[in-house]
Amino acid sequence: MSQSRFPSKDEVLSFIRSSTTPVGKREIARAFKLSGSADREALKDLLRDLEADGVVERGRNKRMAPPQALPEVAVLLVTAVDADGELSARPLTWTGEGEPPRIFVLPEGNKGRKQDHKPHGDGRALGVGDTLLARLARLNDRLYQARVIRRIDGEREGRILGVYRPSADGGRIVPTDRRHKTEFLVLPPNRGGAEAGDLVFADLLPAGRAGQPQARVVERLGSTEEPRAFSLIAIHAHGLPTAFSHAALREAELAAVPALMQREDLRALPLVTIDGADARDFDDAVWAEADADPANAGGWHLVVAIADVSYYVRPGSALDQAAYERGNSVYFPDRVVPMLPEALSNGLCSLRPGEDRACLAFHLWIDRRGVLVRHRLVRGLMRSVARLTYEQVQDCRDGRTDEATAPLADPVIAPLYGAYACLAAARARRGTLELDLPERRVRIDERGRVAEIAARERHDSHRLIEEFMIAANVAAAEVLETRTMPGLYRVHDRPSMDKMEALRGFLAEIGHPLAKGTDLTPEHFTRILRKVEGTSQAPLVSEVILRAQAQAAYSPDNIGHFGLALHRYAHFTSPIRRYADLIVHRALIRTLGLGVGGLDDEALGRLPEIGEHLSDTERRAAAAERDAVDRYTAAFLADRVGERFSGRISGVSRFGLFVRLDESGADGLVPASSLPDDRYDHDEAAHALVGQRSGRVFRLSNPVRVILVEADPLSGSTLFRLAESAA
Incomplete structure (x- = not known):
């Protein structure tokens, strides 16, 4: 007999989320007392809708779970053992976005003592590097607990990056990864010639009889006493390719600027590059004039010229293979790991002033409202008249010219700002999501410290270049779409249903409700951000809106760009440092018949795979850059242990509070165990820790005063305690 009321999507979704393991249709039907073919078909349709909404995923055995959930049984790698003997682990394989969820390994009998971690009485305690088969229970999206089924082969797997320290019994390796809490014994035969302070790669070995984890040095990378070692650690920890093949270097060195031939001659146009003072390459140049067409009164004619990397880097070449492997350039405070060899990235593809350069250039016409009305792409030859910085251009606009900007103020810089005013007005009308996200700039002195x-300061000159680049990227996407030419779009999906509902509920709690059933757009969020601007709520609202957003990615399937409120968008403007832009250049060259270097058939058939690879390399680069900045920041703070700082709570977890310092932007942890005497519950929906007895609330973005307890440059980790709880 069928149930009188069929469950709603929300009820079924809630049941799937609340389950500690993935569930199948049978469990769902049993939970809601469903029976009969009609109910089964309706349930099948409902689950298909939930999958389409992206709020659940179907595993290999057709069991449903929240997106990126781990399976019920998985192989784990033990990554840390704390002072109490509690183990942390991660999945041996992880293909999801970002870091994998954290996994706590329950001791046998769940007594919590170190000696209890001996699965099936094999006589050796589990430790870092052990691989386990375990049964998982999901506590929330980012946290699991695991019960060990068995150790796999009793062997330690993997390789670590660490620093070698001599000791009486041979040596120790201190891991650079902050997740590793264990040092590894290096016996004399396994030292591999390492000296004190060397940064090394080491293979994990089975533990000795005493249970001490061991390792063997397999590669020395240099001394950590060098102040520039922090970037080196990040490069190797994230597996960034650093060496170009001889064939790729030779191709780059033999390259030369092409003759004019069929190219459009743009050398008479006073194009300028505008970049940061510390920029290493210049791949875009701009120019603007008032449109002389009476039919477009008040409109503007813009030119955005981009280095023609596709002329030098041909499909299938050694240069192409190297660029694809890297996916993008990676920028550290003291160095760059470039996508292309220096002969191109800082040479022929860098739009240096006074030198002929091959380019792809969009002529863009916008009306007085900033709407792109038409465009034309040409393959050209250009010659920049000046390399300007953002600060120079802004100073010129504010009436402070220098030797470089004085002759350009009226004929070049003023029209750029005129066109920018129209583009900025169009952006405001479009309702773009405007999040104020300050970026840390680490300045290194001559000694590398x-x-x-x-x-980083933000001027209208920065926004001017951004708007010109966005206009060119939109034009590139329009060409691909109107000519049905496959390529790579820069896509940014709307927030998932569960994130949107959680955000809606949170905003309502703090007095900013969003109407139920409203199809939320970036403009809805921007209105709220403007409403709280200048108030104590502003940091909190900005942070929770940011956390609700999906990750941008590269895909041949155009779903639009939610954050920019654009129906079509493709990265076109940075082919020196992004392979995705090179793909777009090649697609445009092919569809418009602009000569050599067009997209080949092999790449056309692999665009989904290429998009996934480039999305992955982009995330890898961002993680490496962030890690290096964290290490430099920890080094900057290392001699200030004991000092007080002001900051804001930047994250909340059951383990404690993450605090970002106002002064430096450094992030660090305040462990829950160090909070004022109480037991704290984690209210995930409210982004808060709440004291059980005191009722005291520590909420995301709250201002706090903290004392620096530890700053470890090696791992990039920083620990604080609240100033008020200090003895």
Whole structure:
């Protein structure tokens, strides 16, 4: 007999989320007392809808779970053992976005003592590097607990990056990964010639009789006494390719600027590059004039010229293979790991002033409202008239010219700002999501040490270039779409249903409700951000809206760009440092018949795979850059242990509070165990820790005063305690 009321999507979704393991249709039907073919078909349709909404995923055995959930049984690698003997682990394989969920390994009998971690009485305690078969229970999206089924082969797997320290019994390796809490014994035969302070790669070995984890040095990378070692650690920890093949270097060195031939001659146009003072390459140049067409009164004619990397880097070449492997350039405070060899990235593809350069250039016409009305792409030859910085251009606009900007102020810089005003107005009308996300800038002195950490300044000159680049990227996407030419779009999906509902509920709690059933757009969020601007709520609202957003990615399937409120968008403007832009250049060259270097048939058939690879390399680069900045920041703070700092809570977990310092932007942990005397519950929906007895609330973005307890440059980790709880 069928149930009188069929469950709603929300009820079924809630049941799937609340389950500690993935569930199948049988469990769902049993839970809601469903029976009969009609109910089964309706349930099948409902689950298909939930999958389409992206709020659940179907595993290999057709069991449903929240997106990126781990399976019920998995192989784990033990990554850390704390002072109490509690083990942390991660999945041996992880293909999801970002870091994998954290996994706590329950001791046998769940007594919590170190000696209890001996699965099936094999006589040796589990430790870092052990691989386990375990049964998982999901506590929340980012946390699991595991019960060991058995150790796999009793062998330690994997390789670590660490620092070699001599000791009486041979040596120790201190891992650079902050997740590793265990040092590894290196016996004399396994030293591999390592000296004190060397950064080394080491293979994990089975533990000795005493249970001490061991390792063998397999490669020495240099001394950590060098102040520039922090970037080196990040490069190797994230597996960034650093060496070009001889064939790729030779191709780059033999390259030359092409003759004019069929190219459009743009050398008479006073194009300028505008970049940061510390920019290493210049791949875009701009120019603007008032449109002389009476039919477009008040409109503008823009030119955005981009280095023609596709002329030098041909499909299937050694250069192409190297660029694809890297996916993008990676920028550290003291160095760059470039996508292309220096002969191209800082040479022929860098739009240096006074030198002929091959380019792809969009002529863009916008009306007085900033709407792109038409465009034309040409393959050209250009010659930049000046390399300007953002600060120079802004100073010129504010009436402070220098030797470089004085002759350009009226004929070149003023029209750029005129066109920008129209583009900025169009952006505001479009309702783009405007999040204020300060970026840390680490300034390194001549000795390679941190001289200063400060937020990067943002001027209208920065926004001017951004809007010109966005206009060119939109034009590139329009060409691909109107000519049905496959390529790679830069896509940014709307927030998932569960994130949107959680955000809606949170905003309502703090007095900013969003109407149920409303199809939320970036403009809805921007209105709220403007409403709280200048208030104590502003950091909190900005942070929770940011956390609700999906990750941008590269895909041949155009779903639009939610954050920019654009129906079509493709990265076109940075082919020196992004392979995705090179793909777009090649697609445009092919569909418009602009000569050599077009997209080949082999790449056409692999665009989904290429998009996934480039999305992955982009995330890898971001993680490496962030890790290096964290290490430099920890080094900057290392001699200030014991000092008080002001900051804001930047994250909340059951383990404690993450605090971002106002002064330097450094992030660190305040462990829950160090909070004022109480037991704290984690209210995930409210982004808060709440004291059980005191009722005291520590909420995301709350201002706090903290004392620096530890700053470890090796791991990039920083620990604080609240100033008020200090003895």
